[in-house]
Amino acid sequence: MRIRWWPRSIRWQLLASLLALELLSIGLFAVLLVRQQTQETASRAHTRLAYEATSLALQASEALQQQKPGWIGLSVKMMGDSPTVALAKVTDASGNVLFISKGDADQAKLERVELKQIERMKRSAPGCFTLSGDRWECTDAIYTGNALRGFAWVTYDKFWMHVQIDSILRSTAIFGVIWVMASAILVLVIGRSIAQPLSVLHRGAAALMNAPEDVSHFPLPVMVHNEIGDLIETFNRMVASLAEQRAGLNDTLSLLDSMLANAPIGLAFVDRNYRFVRVNQIFADLTGVAITRHLGRTLQDLLPENVAPAMEGAVQRVFANDEPVRNLELNGEGRNPRRPLTWLISAYPVRTTPTQVRWAGVITLDASDRKRSEEALRRSEKLAVTGRLAASIAHEINNPLEAITNLLFLLRNFSELGEGAQQYVAMAEYEVRRIAEITQQTLRFYRQPTQPARTTLSELLDSVLSLYQGRINSLDLRVERDYEPDLTLFCFAGEIRQVFANLVGNAIDASTAGGRLLVRARRSRNWKQPAQEGIRFAVADTGAGMRPEIREHIFEAFFTTKEVTGTGLGLWVSHEIILKHHGLVRVRSRTAGQTHGSAAVGMGTVFEVFIPDDPNFFAKPGNAAEPQAGATATA
Numbered sequence: 001m002r003i004r005w006w007p008r009s010i011r012w013q014l015l016a017s018l019l020a021l022e023l024l025s026i027g028l029f030a031v032l033l034v035r036q037q038t039q040e041t042a043s044r045a046h047t048r049l050a051y052e053a054t055s056l057a058l059q060a061s062e063a064l065q066q067q068k069p070g071w072i073g074l075s076v077k078m079m080g081d082s083p084t085v086a087l088a089k090v091t092d093a094s095g096n097v098l099f100i101s102k103g104d105a106d107q108a109k110l111e112r113v114e115l116k117q118i119e120r121m122k123r124s125a126p127g128c129f130t131l132s133g134d135r136w137e138c139t140d141a142i143y144t145g146n147a148l149r150g151f152a153w154v155t156y157d158k159f160w161m162h163v164q165i166d167s168i169l170r171s172t173a174i175f176g177v178i179w180v181m182a183s184a185i186l187v188l189v190i191g192r193s194i195a196q197p198l199s200v201l202h203r204g205a206a207a208l209m210n211a212p213e214d215v216s217h218f219p220l221p222v223m224v225h226n227e228i229g230d231l232i233e234t235f236n237r238m239v240a241s242l243a244e245q246r247a248g249l250n251d252t253l254s255l256l257d258s259m260l261a262n263a264p265i266g267l268a269f270v271d272r273n274y275r276f277v278r279v280n281q282i283f284a285d286l287t288g289v290a291i292t293r294h295l296g297r298t299l300q301d302l303l304p305e306n307v308a309p310a311m312e313g314a315v316q317r318v319f320a321n322d323e324p325v326r327n328l329e330l331n332g333e334g335r336n337p338r339r340p341l342t343w344l345i346s347a348y349p350v351r352t353t354p355t356q357v358r359w360a361g362v363i364t365l366d367a368s369d370r371k372r373s374e375e376a377l378r379r380s381e382k383l384a385v386t387g388r389l390a391a392s393i394a395h396e397i398n399n400p401l402e403a404i405t406n407l408l409f410l411l412r413n414f415s416e417l418g419e420g421a422q423q424y425v426a427m428a429e430y431e432v433r434r435i436a437e438i439t440q441q442t443l444r445f446y447r448q449p450t451q452p453a454r455t456t457l458s459e460l461l462d463s464v465l466s467l468y469q470g471r472i473n474s475l476d477l478r479v480e481r482d483y484e485p486d487l488t489l490f491c492f493a494g495e496i497r498q499v500f501a502n503l504v505g506n507a508i509d510a511s512t513a514g515g516r517l518l519v520r521a522r523r524s525r526n527w528k529q530p531a532q533e534g535i536r537f538a539v540a541d542t543g544a545g546m547r548p549e550i551r552e553h554i555f556e557a558f559f560t561t562k563e564v565t566g567t568g569l570g571l572w573v574s575h576e577i578i579l580k581h582h583g584l585v586r587v588r589s590r591t592a593g594q595t596h597g598s599a600a601v602g603m604g605t606v607f608e609v610f611i612p613d614d615p616n617f618f619a620k621p622g623n624a625a626e627p628q629a630g631a632t633a634t635a
């Protein structure tokens with residue numbers, strides 16, 4: 001563990017630096033002061049001591065000259081009482097103590113150092129020296145005339161020097177403590193005024209980093225009016241402008257998000273590795289994979305096999321040329337193999353900087369339905385043209401047919417005609433009648449009344465069956481017509497004919513050779529609302545039947561199992577017509593797989609249609625818009 005010896009807060013750092021600096025300088029100052037004071041005091045003490053020794057020597061010499069040696073003792077005593085003098089004494093020239101300020105003179109003896117001084121003093125001026133125990137002493141010779149009579153000795157009391165230095169040190173210490181305390185308080189106050197706003201700023205910045213959306217802590221309080229205060233103010237302004245920018249950005253993002261989510265086209269963004277970065281719901285519907293599962297997966301991973309390379313090519317061109325690719329038609333096989341898909345795509349570069357293309361945006365439009373409806377439209381247009389042609393041919397055939405009929409009539413009455421020839425004429429007449437009937441039916445089929453009218457159903461259903469007579473014959477189907485000749489229905493005859501043409505057409509398509517085809521029409525009641533009267537129809541075949549998963553979709557536009565020949569519009573149109581007539585339709589069907597026991601028994605399909613026979617439905621304008629019926633499919 002690392003020991004942190006240096007404080008982390010500005011306040012304590014300032015305080016610590018200041019204390020260190022001040023203690024160092026005060027210490028240094030004290031040392032220098034003590035040294036200087038010691039030297040000065042010492043030199044002063046020496047001077048004084050020398051003076052005192054000389055003064056004692058003079059007093060002693062005076063006393064000797066006055067013949068009053070007793071005075072010397074007095075002078076020694078007085079000198080000894082002086083506060084800076086520790087000891088004063090007078091000796092004779094050989095160093096025997098005669099007078100001493102403290103103690104007994106007889107007992108006192110000079111030290112070896114002092115004895116050495118006697119030798120020196122005999123030759124030169126008064127001198128000072130250091131005694132054992134770090135004491136200072138000065139001595140001077142006592143003369144009367146030229147005769148050396150003795151020496152005066154004065155020892156310095158060092159206690160005084162210590163007292164002086166102690167007092168200086170004490171004053172310095174008191175001053176130092178006051179100085180350090182005052183400056184510490186000052187530093188704490190200044191440190192606080194720097195550290196507090198800085199820590200407010202720090203907390204604000206940290207809060208902004210943790211929750212950039214939350215600006216409730218702002219503006220930060222500006223508690224000082226200096227550079228730090230200015231910094232906080234600038235920070236507050238910066239946060240406010242950031243919040244404004246973020247709000248603007250959020251608005252733009254929500255706008256873009258809502259566009260992405262609600263645009264009625266597939267939108268996808270792809271990076272250079274053909275990986276999805278983002279897609280919208282419509283695009284996810286196209287790929288059949290959840291939006292979230294697109295992220296990071298490639299076009300190859302998620303798009304239909306034959307579409308992915310083409311889309312990759314478009315994206316690659318966008319990155320290579322930095323230009324959009326527009327209206328590219330991609331055709332392929334979708335999830336449902338029976339419904340080929342057609343996508344119209346445009347790809348464009350998405351730049352995050354003016355020079356760098358970061359992603360490619362791909363706009364995808366599912367044009368499969370449009371393509372199929374165009375195809376169906378083309379086919380139905382062809383049928384319509386063929387129909388009109390058939391009608392006009394039928395019309396044109398009528399005139400020569402009438403002529404032939406008349407001629408045959410005349411021929412039959414020819415007397416020379418043998419019996420065999422008569423028979424041939426009768427056969428010819430029969431066939432010509434059939435031709436006439438076919439032309440009549442054809443003409444009726446294409447003559448579409450624009451108003452609803454009471455229609456004889458036997459005629460209508462006969463015309464439908466005769467239209468398919470050729471296929472019925474070739475499949476050798478047994479047709480059962482179960483309807484009264486005078487049964488009528490108030491309806492749009494052309495449209496109802498179309499319904500049965502389609503139901504019978506489908507039944508024949510599903511039938512195999514030798515099968516049965518039942519067409520029934522009866523006056524009856526609505527199976528959902530028994531109060532309602534009308535006509536109940538049935539078209540039943542003994543054909544292949546439908547599996548439930550097919551039966552579910554048969555009323556959808558473009559749903560067909562007849563790859564090439566079917567448009568998948570027949571039942572869809574029929575259902576619309578039935579709804580327009582406020583009718584109902586239901587289906588029962590059974591396939592080979594569903595029949596138990598011997599195959600083909602009970603196989604087939606029954607379409608039941610109910611159309612109410614009520615002219616009021618068409619009289620009331622509001623009614624046609626809200627059909628009360630629907631389709632049901634039952635097994």
Ligand SMILES: Nc1ncnc2c1ncn2[C@@H]1O[C@H](COP(=O)(O)OP(=O)(O)OP(=O)(O)O)[C@@H](O)[C@H]1O
Binds near residue numbers: 506507561605
């Ligand atoms: N009687 C039936 N028996 C078996 N399958 C049927 C029968 N009637 C309809 N279907 C199924 O329903 C599908 C849809 O029929 P619909 O009449 O709408 O279209 P289509 O017959 O395929 O084409 P179109 O009628 O436009 O030429 C058919 O493709 C067929 O699979």
Ligand SMILES: [Mg+2]
Binds near residue numbers: 502570
């Ligand atoms: Mg059909």
